[in-house]
Amino acid sequence: MSLLSIDETTRAQLRQLRLSTFADVYFELAADEEMTNALPEEIFLKAVAQAAEQRRQRNIAKAITHAKFRYPDATLAELINPQDRGINLRQLKRLAATNWRENPTNVHVLAPTGTGKTYIACALGIAACQAGYSVAYYRLDQLVDALTVFLPADKRYADLMRRLQNIDVLILDDFLTIGIDQRGQEDLTKIIFNRDGRLPTIVASQTSAAYWLEALPDRVGADSLVSRLNTGQRINLGDYDMRQHLAYTHTPND
Structure with a gap:
């Protein structure tokens, strides 16, 4: 042969x-x-x-495709003018290297609109994908709408809820930029309560936890939801307007 x-x-x-x-x-x-x-x-x-x-x-x-990031090519290595923007690169790099299963700390990226917080949240999520974790990215209003389509007794609702509760890293962008109703708060509460202390949630928003308490329709339930969600690390960005910067420089990333 x-x-x-x-x-x-x-x-x-x-x-x-x-x-x-x-x-x-x-x-x-x-x-x-x-x-x-x-x-x-x-x-x-x-x-x-x-x-x-x-x-x-x-x-x-x-993993990156399944996560459905707004910026699927985001990376901390390409952040624009981090010092001018008040970005603590050391903090971000430590977070990007987190063992999310052993240290399921929540993260709150807090900044005004147009400052690039979505890009940073995506960059952290992509770093998690590269480290072998499963990640899901949603705008909060999109997540609420996706769940509202189904009745709670529907198997499709249970399947989606199970995925959201068990994904290694869940990213919720534009958190409460658009208000949610009672059903939306109930669904969000189920997700966060199940993940609490077990798996991390990254929230990107232009508002603080004090606003969340006022914005959620059920004030009684809001206290326990926000107290669980508002634990962990906070990334405070300055008010450097990335949209204006990009408009002048025509740089392709945010």
């Missing part, structure tokens, strides 16, 4: 074992002239490392 037929037979067997990527990488390395003098085990180990990295990158891309 020729070497080619042996290779193709082995490749077919690897595909049956769902190791197609490894097979492709391995045989590509084996045919590389630079690997001519390499030992078989060296080629094998290099193929394992490359195939694992390819899988990791695919998983990251899939």
